[in-house]
Amino acid sequence: MRPWGMRFAGVLPEDAPDPGVAAMAQARALPVPVRTLVAQPTLARIAHPSLMSTGEPPTAASVSWSYTLWRVPGAPDDPANLADLDDATRESLDAEPPWPRPAWLVASLEWMRRPMLWEAVRTTWDPPLVARAADPLADALRQHVAYVAVNRFDEARGPDARWDRPELEAASAWNPAEVLVDGVAVDGVRLDGDPHVLGLGAVLADGAILTAALPRAELAHVRVAFETVAW
Template sequence: MVRALPFSIYGLVPQPSLEDLDNIGLAFVGGFERSTQSTVSVTYTLWRNPDDHDDPANLAEIDEIIRDSLEQDPPWPRPRWLIEQAECMRYPMLWEAVRTTWTADAQEYQSLPNQLVQHLNHILMNRFRAELGIPDGPPSGPPGTEPWHARLSAVNPKVNLEVDGHEVDAVEIDTDPFVYGIGAQLSPEIVVTVVIPRADLPLIRLALATRDRGGAA
């Protein structure tokens, strides 16, 4: 499905602290074949000590239930891809860190600032629930009304982002205590947004490159 998409996909430039294992998310408005808006998200494994993958510093903080499930072998054989996917759960991830969004009609869907706000709030709601005190279940109020939500007023429109080796105009959200967001309009149809936890920012080079459809850029 990714190879069949009619637009380029972007990811963070290759760097020692990140591993791109083709962990891709897809979302469509109107279905795959008749999509009027398509979003591709890329998730990375994060190496805090990329020089030594066996360093315990690389391990993620996981609860006992997940830890026990990883330690136990099921009574049935598992394919290699499933074993490798399970092993990835031992390490922290940059979940849906980069989004590429294509729209058939640029006037019909939301602007770059809106898309960046939505991406950032999506990461907050799904990865920082405990820190934000978000109860289980869907949000109780209308979109954008929760006190922890980033809002359009937080968007700074005067920054740059490196994409394929060139600086482009970008917007950022640098006001949230847990995450940092940046994005750029690369064409009338293409928006790319990046959201990174603040704790991981020192390990990450914030630069993008066109991503190969079959794997890392």
């Protein structure tokens, strides 16, 4: 799949368009509804999703949402609501360049100061995967959990813990689970193989594959229930 993300280099003019707007438009145009975690005091959904697509026009796509985590809602200056940053990262965020920056870029840098549930909820529309895979939900959930684990927890796991993750293949890691979507309990699965990331997923009646990859250390702050995005 082709990723749509906020990758950029060099000096951007102050009026540079927000790349997230294109991702939002494509997400809204998907043939299936997009889901998110339900609104709750401890989470603020990042304005635009991450989108990956295949083909032009797309024949498959996935939409992922990230969230700022407020461990202590209503107290932005509480140390619990600040990310654990190294000195170099903090200095980089504090540095003011001698040129104006787009407002969306400034906002995205501010997100980095806060704890985050990164690409935590994903809606996948992939008819080719459904047609070819013996268990498309397992494939989608395994990929999602591995993606978050690789990108957010590799340092904790060690240099060899990349995409080869036999712990996500073990039968003992997979268990039936109810997934709450728009107030209705849906039969799904729970993936417990990764020590840092909990996986949860379900195939929904409209054909969407809903998956979540949630940091275990923050589960006490999150209500794990989902709803359809109201655009």
